[in-house]
Amino acid sequence: MAVLAVCWLLGFQDCSDGIVYDDGTRDFDIGFLASTQEGIVVIPVTPSSYPYVINQVCVGWGRAGSADALDYEIVIYGDDGTPFPLLAAYPASAASIPTIPAFDFTSTSTLNANFQGFVIEQGTVFVGVRWSPNLYQDFAVIGDAPAMFPGWYSAANLGPWTLNTNSVLMIRVSDSVNLNPLLNYWAVQPMCTPQAATVLDFIALLNGSGCASP
Numbered sequence: 073m074a075v076l077a078v079c080w081l082l083g084f085q086d087c088s089d090g091i092v093y094d095d096g097t098r099d100f101d102i103g104f105l106a107s108t109q110e111g112i113v114v115i116p117v118t119p120s121s122y123p124y125v126i127n128q129v130c131v132g133w134g135r136a137g138s139a140d141a142l143d144y145e146i147v148i149y150g151d152d153g154t155p156f157p158l159l160a161a162y163p164a165s166a167a168s169i170p171t172i173p174a175f176d177f178t179s180t181s182t183l184n185a186n187f188q189g190f191v192i193e194q195g196t197v198f199v200g201v202r203w204s205p206n207l208y209q210d211f212a213v214i215g216d217a218p219a220m221f222p223g224w225y226s227a228a229n230l231g232p233w234t235l236n237t238n239s240v241l242m243i244r245v246s247d248s249v250n251l252n253p254l255l256n257y258w259a260v261q262p263m264c265t266p267q268a269a270t271v272l273d274f275i276a277l278l279n280g281s282g283c284a285s286p
């Protein structure tokens with residue numbers, strides 16, 4: 073029973089039981105110049121049945137600098153063709169973020185005491201993160217390719233938005249509640265073999281040579 077319980081908890085930390093569009097291996101990094109005051113990246117999320125309650129959002133963060141923690145927001149937008157309007161924003165944080173090409177999924181589960189879940193009644197919403205690259209420099213959301221579900225990015229809350237056709241982002245949602253959010257802070261996901269060192273640019277799509285092994 074104890075083993076089952078541990079596996080059950082571990083299964084939630086990366087939202088692998090939820091809506092997952094990526095293949096779990098890194099192909100790109102999406103970051104912003106340090107002069108950017110507000111960076112936003114989102115992906116479209118379309119549940120297979122409704123209503124769907126988002127209880128967790130897991131983000132694959134990586135870093136290129138020395139700081140390994142940041143505060144950010146989970147943001148959810150409606151779909152009017154681009155991400156609009158802003159429907160919800162939840163404060164979140166991530167710590168012990170590994171250096172790219174490694175990355176780590178974190179979760180809004182730390183908010184569960186007050187987080188009641190976001191209900192998708194129908195259609196598609198855009199889910200992602202908003203942070204200040206000026207305050208928290210050299211962090212990136214890991215991307216995946218090929219892009220069956222390309223994400224959007226913006227340097228302003230109301231846009232304009234740019235479609236990132238090259239990548240789906242490592243952003244996942246789950247309707248399960250993670251009962252042990254502390255797991256999110258030390259569980260570094262297995263990563264592919266290292267690729268060349270990278271430097272973030274605006275917008276940096278760092279097309280590595282791909283993973284030699286999963």
Ligand SMILES: [Ca+2]
Nearest residue numbers: 097098216217
């Ligand atoms: Ca991949």
